[in-house]
Amino acid sequence: MAFPIAYLLDMLVFTGIFGIMALSLNLEFGHTGLPNFGKVAFFMIGAYTSALITLAGYPFILGITGAMAVSAFFGAIVSLPAIRLREDYLAILTLAFGEILRLILKNEEWIAGGVLGLKGIPEALTTTSFKSALYGHLIVVYIFVVTFYIFLRFLEKSPYGRLLKAIREDELAAQSLGKNTVWYKAQALAIGSAIAGSSGGLYAQYLSYIGPDLFMPVITFAVWAMVIIGGVGNHKGVLVGALIYQIFERGSRIFKDYLQIPIDPNNMMFMIFGLLLIIVLMFRPEGLIKEEKIKLL
């Protein structure tokens, strides 16, 4: 068997796409302390927006810009009620928001194809062969990953990022020091949603098909796992988390062929996954790579 280079590259593309999601959650939760359990909703908004724009014949860059704008808009909308709420309320509210949105996209065929979704979404780059397309995707996705990584690192090392962390640490104290925390939380959700939206746009053009069944709450949980395992508050960490998640998911599919166990491999994978989450939370709550001490100057 030849070395499955295409499989590896595909895995890296997925790592990139979900890595962007993890980065956005890291901004929202890792830095600002907002537990957004509706990540998949913004991923979905981005995917659908970008798909509709590119299917209408406009270029990819417009599609992704639109995806980011619309996602940011919805992020800001959701933030209106959400940011005044306690963490647990916010989590449940965002979870509910994602499910409502999926129901709407599923049942209203006129919006975007209803239950069967949209197919034939144009790719970002037009290429001639499968391999070159894969490299093309890899480059496109990692341009976004790197851009967002630099952007978020820059924010983190700025007074703006420091302020977001202050809100995470103690909102009332931040308020008492004159920070309009509500406004900053709304901004964080909008920026985070825009980033998540671009990730959705990349996903849509990579698969070239999207449907409501692709946006189940399990994606939200997966992104959370990436952030928790990789390292809350550390952008490098969550990217590593995204890679670990992909390796885990695909690895368990491959390893089941070599392992003879009396347990169904699919069940086994999820049981280990559940345990892993608990173990990380209990024994290394800061995740694989710890949040670093930031010096602005």
Place this chain on the structure above:
Amino acid sequence: MSKIKKKILMLVAVILLVAAFGAGCAEKQAPSETPSEKPTPSEQPPQPEVIKIGVLLDLSGDLGAIGQKMKLGAELAQKEFDSLGGIGGKKIELVVEDAATDPAKAVEAMKKLVEVEGVKVVVGPMTSSETLAVAKYVNDRNVVIISPSATAGKITELGDDYVFRTVGSDDLQAAALLDLMKSRGYSKIATFVIANDYGIGFEDYFKKYVPEMVALSIRYDPQKGDYRTELQQVKDAGVDAIIFVGYVDSGKVVFRQAADLGLDEIDWLSSEGIAENVMFEDAKTADFMAKVEMIGTKPSSTGFTYEKFAEKHRQAFGSDPDLFSDYTYDATMLAILAAGTAPSYDGPQIREALKKVSEWYNGATGYKLFDENGDPAFYTYNVWKVVKTDTGFKYEIIGHWAPATGLELIP
């Protein structure tokens, strides 16, 4: 400041490097990767010792129970060839992956089959969303897929490509159901469908072609499990019949609650999604289905070839074949025959071989000639009716439907 600039420069350099490298690789590999574009016989990969057939079914999740049984159909086809010493002296190896009733997982599993296992022909995936989700990839990768159970009309639109299916579009079955409804003289019906591609496909068909007949349409969430008020509305609406489209799992819940609410005075029609013997495992469901004399359609599996398949299935697994296991059997047979007769184990050639094989293959579900869209060119649907026998319950075949002949009921 300068530090950041440096970093950005570094990153840009890295990106450019990767891009250049990637493009170079792509250029170099392009010809050998896609022999179909420049067919040079000397470079063709030789036939492997073992012919690998991918099987991508939902072995867990909502459709896990159905998928597990469909897998038996695929295994039966493999056993048959292996008992004959394989095809052209080569053994058949089934590489089974689970799509877990999740299109995202289906894509991932498909890639594992193709990239890691090197499979060029795959039986599956099961659902229409999964098939649509992998379509782009398999076309790009020149991998033949034969779905035994993706029934959405939209798959036809994919056109001439690497996507085939052994089962007809839902639009046809809906037409069959409609003829059945007309033959019974209904003027007002209610649709009661599962809220997914399968159910909504049927609902859309009826709403499109006979909007005046559809008095009310219900979509139900299979997770909800509380359909009393929906059913009560159907009861109050005073329709002639209720058209139920769903799967076994939620179907049982709907029928039990319908029985409890006394919806047994209306006619019930349904489709293949529930035409499975496991429905009778629950006594209340079985009683209800027999009491209302539920009728419905399903893609046909009758006649001599089906009986032979069913006999083999019973011998091998000790049970009657279940929903779609016959279609899975045929899809696997076609895949094996195509891969075995193709000059090399290679997607485009398997596709051509598949088209040839399909011209003469007569399987458990009849002739399987593909039309230009990769859909079966011939389809007949059976009309079934639930009856109570001395030993239990069964789906009795009371007629057939085909586009050419229309509805023919056995007197």
Place this chain on the structure above:
Amino acid sequence: MPFETNLLQILFNSLISGSLYVLVGLGLTMTYSLTKFPNFAHAEFITLGAYIVYAMTDILNLGLISGIIVSMLITGFVGVACFLMVFRPLANRKGTMVHLMISSIGVGIFLRYAIQQIWGGQELHFSKVHFAGYNLGPLRVTSLWIGIILTAVILVIILHLILTQTKLGKAMRATSNNPSLAQASGIDIDKIIMIVWFLGAALAGLGGFFKAADTRIVPVLGWGILLPAFAVIILGGIGSFYGMIAAAYILGLAENFSIIGLISLGISTDYRTAIGFVVIIITLIFAPTGLSGINFSKWFKRRRPHEGEVME
């Protein structure tokens, strides 16, 4: 399409839906108000309860009543075990509410797939118990539906008595309102929290049995009802016993009567699922303290803001 709707039946259906929400929501609201985090693994306690009743009645041939009791005991112990092995150590290690939530999702995933490993993914039914249906005037009822409603009512009465009349109940209320004050006044709050986790999980198991008897037994049984259950306890006001009961029936009514509206407007009835979500969002926007913020606050009072804490 104009037709006469049997409103009485729909009212009765709402009563069944509401009672099911009471059954699955009671345990959740108890643990939520005491340990102050939404336990997503509650879904799996519900599922586990149903499966254990199945194992008792269909595999071991025990009677239904003893099956339910055994199931409640086992589920209760699983709940305590989860609390002792995961949630308490995590809370002691300064885990935040979000950490506890995520860990409960981890516990939930583990339990769900463990259940699937043991009993398989295919749906199961209680084959040993049968519930007859009959006409009651214009109503269709079955013994199961009446059983669901009666159990909910009896349970509410019993819990009301426990909460108001017993020492245990008073200790529970005190611990929920102000743990440090409760501890200062000599209440063994560790014991109380453990009892509440036991009761909460056991009640989830009971609710799981009824939900499964009404539908079928599948590994996602609990997950399917968890979000509506959250809707109920948020609408009721977290920690509010009576608010939650009122909310359960309000959601039951809203879901069932929404069907009439959706049908007459020609909108997909799949949106019924969204009712609970909409309830969550509207409640959280306009009245985050839920019904308890309005009234019903006699027994489980809204958490009094401590000094230095922001009021919502």
Place this chain on the structure above:
Amino acid sequence: MLEIVDIHKEFDGLKVLNGVSLEVKKGHVVGLIGPNGSGKTTLFNVIAGVYKPTGGKILLDGEPVHGLKPDQLYRKGLVRTFQIPRPFRNLTVLDNLLLASRNQRGEKFARVFNFTKWKMQERELVEKAEKTLELINLIHLQDEYAGNLSGGQLKLLELGRALMSDPKILLLDEPAGGVNPTLAMKLFAKIDELAHLKNLTFFIIEHRMETLLNYSDYMFVLYKGRVIVEGKPQEVMEDEKVIEVYLGEL
């Protein structure tokens, strides 16, 4: 400077403040004392905008400010500390102080990209923060996470943050609690100096009234949600009612 008129506050029917009226004059160090549960911290929380008063008025420089949020009050020059310190635990001591500074332009998203400008400003602010840290004896810990500080050090950090924010009036909730007595004395001396040299106003809660005795210009005694005595520290100390209240507590 700060005028409080007939402030009422109740929680779920429980009356905590029962018509508090008092005035804090500009440039004064004013003490607020009273036994546990007398409503001191609640009054602070009402003034600082954490709670909305059930009734009454609060005037800052003659302008009504009741009902404003903490961040709005900060912009009007009113800054407070907390009795139980609320540091940003996973940020350094230096960052804790820097966060308190006014108008760091890099805190605005629209301006964050102009990093040359905010970096320049940041340098100035760091200098200022270091001076403040020296003042409160925390300079050696400036790169330490605030979460690793001891209770007394956290109290100092609270004070440092408040000083860093260039306030007009500071509300200090037990600034010397848990701080060692020598340093506490030094702190109060500094407060005294700031008040009289820079014309800053201090409103300080203290549980132990002896500490405040030497450094405050005026004192209010709160008991059961009401001001029962006010006056010069020495007068207050000798007031019968005050002695009674404090004895009653014992």
